[in-house]
Amino acid sequence: MKTRSLYISFIIAALAIGCSSNDDNVLAIPYIEENAPVVGPTPTFSSGSADFSSFVAVGNSLTAGYSDGALFAKGQAVSFSNIMAQQFSLAGGGEFTQPLMNDDVGGLLLGGQQIAGPRRIFDISNQVPVFASGSPSTDIMNISTGPYNNMGVPGAKSFHLLAPGYGSLSNFPVAANPYFVRMASSPDATVIGDAMAKGPTFFSLWIGNNDVLGYATSGGDGSDPITDKATFDFAMTTLVQTITSGGAKGIIANIPNVTDAPYFTTVPYAPLDPTNPDFGPQIPTLNGIFGQLNQVYAFLGMPERSITFSQTAASAVVIHDESLVDVSAQIEAVLNQSPEFPLFVQQFGLPAQAAPIVANLLGTVYGQTRQASENDLLVLTSSNVIGTVNTDVMAFLQTQGLTPELAGQFAVEGITLPLEDKWVLLPSEQEEIAAATNEFNATIADLAGQNDLAFFDVNTFFNEVASTGFQAGSAFMTADYVTGGTFSLDGIHPSPRGNAVIANQMIGLINAKYGSTIPSVNPVDYTGLYID
Structure with a gap:
């Protein structure tokens, strides 16, 4: 996946600011138009009981x-x-x-x-x-x-x-x-x-x-x-x-x-556009990967944490939510106990022996995560990182045995890598x-x-x-x-x-x-x- 932002453009093309014929302000105070012709005596203004000299x-x-x-x-x-x-x-x-x-x-x-x-x-x-x-x-x-x-x-x-x-x-x-x-x-x-x-x-x-x-x-x-x-x-x-x-x-x-x-x-909470050529074709693979994790969430009684990307509508970003119970250890344990997990790992060109490492990584990354909702506020600067590859995380994942391509796939901000707390204001x-x-x-x-x-x-x-x-x-x-x-x-x-x-x-x-x-x-x- 490229290091390119995948969020929906949120800037409206039209620059015109709406106008109205109503010239009333909330506070009824007059203004003098610049270069307006003076009719009658020049107005004088009073400071009242105030002193504006300093x-x-x-x-x-x-x-x-x-x-x-x-x-x-x-x-x-x-x-x-x-x-x-x-x-x-x-x-x-x-x-x-x-x-x-x-x-x-x-x-x-x-x-x-x-x-x-x-x-x-x-x-x-x-x-x-x-x-x-x-x-x-x-x-x-x-x-x-x-x-x-x-x-x-x-x-x-x-x-x-x-x-x-x-x-x-x-x-x-x-x-x-x-x-x-x-x-x-x-x-x-x-x-x-x-x-x-x-x-x-x-x-x-x-x-x-x-x-x-x-x-x-x-x-x-x-x-x-x-x-x-x-x-x-x-x-x-x-x-x-x-x-x-x-x-x-x-x-x-x-x-x-x-x-x-x-x-x-x-920045919308659901900015991931399935028509984006860098994101849309990845959706089936992503849903397949998260399908394994979603089964774990269901087993743990937390189906609300499931992560799914739509192929027909904009999807929410994945975020880290510090208010959630951390189930990192539980995710790792469930995956390690699954006889199917080593086969899943092998789909990515990794040996079956890498399953415990991958289980640990998945637990660590997704222990306190969910997709964002309308109640979350994404800060304006998050638009610069959503959909980009976090190169530091990518480098770390390579030290854990992942190939550069696979490490990059698991380091995409807001998609495979949950957005850090600094990018989101939780409720x-x-x-x-x-x-x-x-x-x-x-x-x-x-x-x-x-x-x-x-x-x-x-x-x-x-x-x-x-x-x-x-x-x-x-x-x-x-x-x-x-x-x-x-x-x-x-x-x-x-x-x-x-x-x-x-x-x-x-x-x-x-x-x-x-x-x-x-x-x-x-x-x-x-x-x-x-x-x-």
Whole structure:
């Protein structure tokens, strides 16, 4: 079987984003069209009881303007925080500084060596996302000393904003963040300390996404655990108390349900297409191989673990499910006790004496496996591995006596080799994420209420975008990958148009809370997809 992906193409060819004549936003706030003729006196705008003279935005990649898998200058210009600052300038808002990247390629260097890759753009000709051409030119050793008004640090979790040395090059990569390294006012500075150095009179605080997102994007494999509630509560309380200590007003946002994002909803659980010439002809052989294993599952009283590929419809991938009882030893024992198993092994050109080795391998590989169901979420990056040969596993199988051809056949990701936990969010892992998100959001809502701050329920808003879509001016926006207009090509961060909508929602809530009359922007003036 070739090292070629076998999943169904999930990117819709049409790039047009649906439109509607309904120009109403969820929050009824006006926007001024660029270059629109002025009729009557020039409008004036009020800050109400707020003071926008020193606006500071604190958060992570969402605040920084990160999109399409990278931070780049063009993306920073359309961060929701910069859009808000531009609107605040109409009512007394002051300068809003950002730690701009050196280019529009994105990515980072350390001493000339690339440590983060470039952004993605959409290749219209081939209908696929690709990496932008060019090389990163932003080296974190070239310190662009802050503090800045945009204190969004990609990758930061809640407690990172309190950590001294988070911007120290000597602490990188173990305990420092490369983006904060290049923008910190000093090596021992904290993010919140640098934010306070700007003397904020008004602020936005949107942090906490990464406290659950890292666990989700790693498929819940344990490499990036969810922040414990005590740590989160302490961090959030300290951040809010600190940033309001000088009397600043502001807006605080909660954590969206990360599994609403296209990073988790784009790759189907059943992507294996029988019409694919690299997969379809293999189906009878595969079903014959798994037929032996399915008999073992039936004998063990676990028929639900059976693996079968359809010749007429798309089939589900095979996954490792850590929540299942491990029956590796039982599979090996049943196969070794079967008088027919040595004959089965000989079909593959192996001697009958290899039967115990093959039984052990089958038990080890399929002791906690099943085919995926509609309740499983495959992460976007799994599309790069499904149907490809895992060369490391192939090499190992050859050390166990399998021929290169046979080893390759048993090392196909999602087909003969179960997808690792990092590629799939199981229902149990989704429940963990939902529980943590609800707990964290309760803390955020309480802090907003206790400190009389404007509050943006991003969770509810993005649930609505994902479930019913959102009318943004003349553009109808959804959570669909590529065509939805809300999310960028990394499937997690907003597109420029998504950032415009977020800015509008925040502006509406700020106006309602503080009596200001800040106008919103026209979302259609911002692209929903970069193609260059």
